[in-house]
Amino acid sequence: SEVKVKTESKEYSVHIGPGASEMLPEVLKTFNKAPKTILIITDDVVAKLYLDKIEAAIDQSCTVHHFILPNGEGSKSFQNYYEIQSFALEKGLDRNSVVIALGGGVVGDIAGFVASTFMRGIKFIQIPTTLLAHDSAVGGKVAINHPLGKNMIGAFYQPEAVLYDTSFISTLPEGELRSGFAEVVKHALIWDKGFYEWIKENIPSLEALDEERLMYCIEKGIQTKAEVVSSDETEQGLRAILNYGHTLGHALEAAYGYGGISHGDGVALGMLFATELSEELVPSLDLSKELRTLWKKFGFPSKIKPGIHPEDILNWMKKDKKSKSGHIHMVLMQEVGKVLLESVPDDVIIKKLASFY
Ligand code: NAD
Ligand code: ZN
Known part of the structure; x- marks a missing residue:
């Protein structure tokens, strides 16, 4: 295709x-x-x-x-x-x-x-x-x-x-496959509800990613990326939504240290985190329970490694490119397929982080 x-x-x-x-x-x-x-x-x-x-x-x-x-x-x-x-x-x-x-x-x-x-x-x-x-x-x-x-x-x-x-892709180690698949799920969640439903129904586990399904995932993921990038090539605005799950994801990569967590695993955990925060702001959103079930099937983590302090994670999150004058900005969800950039207060983040151990 x-x-x-x-x-x-x-x-x-x-x-x-x-x-x-x-x-x-x-x-x-x-x-x-x-x-x-x-x-x-x-x-x-x-x-x-x-x-x-x-x-x-x-x-x-x-x-x-x-x-x-x-x-x-x-x-x-x-x-x-x-x-x-x-x-x-x-x-x-x-x-x-x-x-x-x-x-x-x-x-x-x-x-x-x-x-x-x-x-x-x-x-x-x-x-x-x-x-x-x-x-x-x-x-x-x-x-x-x-x-x-x-x-x-x-x-x-x-x-x-x-x-x-x-x-x-057939020779790719499992951890690398899972890491890439997290971005596929991200592209579905931020832009394409139909594709998210398809993933839910057709990918019961990573083993189910045969060549045909893999091709479809790549095609749909790239379609999302292409549509977002075509309206904002140099990241003036909309392109920031591709950062769903990445504010915490990048912070975890930094806090765990080199090789401690894969990019995709960090992003997956970050998406769960962002989804739960979104649910606090948008009462009609009810997704995180479902994501937790999916995460288990895909082998994504849903807990932060003990021994890593929420304050350290918060400090890494503040280094994110999206944060402005010390305020963390995260991509949050309104509904599947629709996300937007929001400022999130530190105490809200710390409290939510504490529930992820
Ligand atoms: P990678 O290129 O390091 O590949 C992961 C590992 O898989 C490597 O050890 C590689 O040798 C091995 N490998 C690659 N293809 C293989 C195959 N077919 N069979 C067996 N082994 C194979 O990592 P990645 O995850 O592909 O990419 C991560 C990088 O991408 C990061 O540096 C990140 O910053 C960058 N990135 C860039 C953008 C962008 O928009 N430019 C977006 C996301 C990530
Ligand atoms: Zn990424």
Whole structure:
């Protein structure tokens, strides 16, 4: 299947399905000038699994280079950014060259940032290999990390195309699948009640995510992301709703420490938290009980690890980009499919946090 993404700066297609990566030659042919050089950026795990296949698909008339990063968040560094740029210059890439990001969100983010700045910007194509990348590969946010903050150095830079080969997901470890699935559920909850109902009926557990259902989840998730981003490419307003569950989620990631909780697990817990807070403000909303049942089925956490103090979590929440002059702003829900940004007082947050142990 295909989802079209229309933003102010660019229009492009996301092709989803088993074998979608085989469309690469076709996509390259649509470019005005055929690139003479292509740089594939990937990580060591993905390289072993899929790099040969992608390289073999590219026409012999084109020189293909690859740069393999160690897998993991640590690779989104200045050092690697610099090394890739040096590599690209040494190999003679020019303004007509193309960068291909083959991997999860880490690879997509750094590869996209490299592409956005190499010779003031060259074309790039996303070939996502994780479920979480249904979120990261669409929307055009690209970045590396700074020691003072995650994703602090980056750009808005859209790819030419996204080739989402769902057969690649089959090798993904369970924890990574669950992490990505949390963002799928998020996209349903904030925007698409019908899709949320579908998840409830069709996904009794993560094991039920066969290729067909996975494809549908990716398609619907990307549709939500595409619709939100198309009306607010550079995050002036509406795009903030994509942060549902993330104010607490990011705080938990920070408070648990590196590797302590996956992004998706943090977001899932954060969505439960935001939903309960929403229920206090919107009496007609009655969802958190149902979410708790679903969370058990999906293996998402619904409790905060003991030993982590609510005050510490609150302080991390205040560092959120959405908070203004020390006041926490969270995305809260009015009804399934409809959320909005609200300021939430500290004491309300502390009290609610206390009930999550
Ligand atoms: P990741 O890229 O680190 O991938 C997770 C792990 O899975 C890695 O070890 C990787 O080697 C491995 N892997 C990838 N594909 C595989 C496959 N098919 N089979 C087996 N193993 C595979 O992490 P991620 O969860 O995809 O992405 C997280 C990153 O995405 C974070 O840096 C986050 O900041 C970023 N992100 C960006 C956006 C955005 O809009 N740009 C949105 C959300 C997240
Ligand atoms: Zn997220």
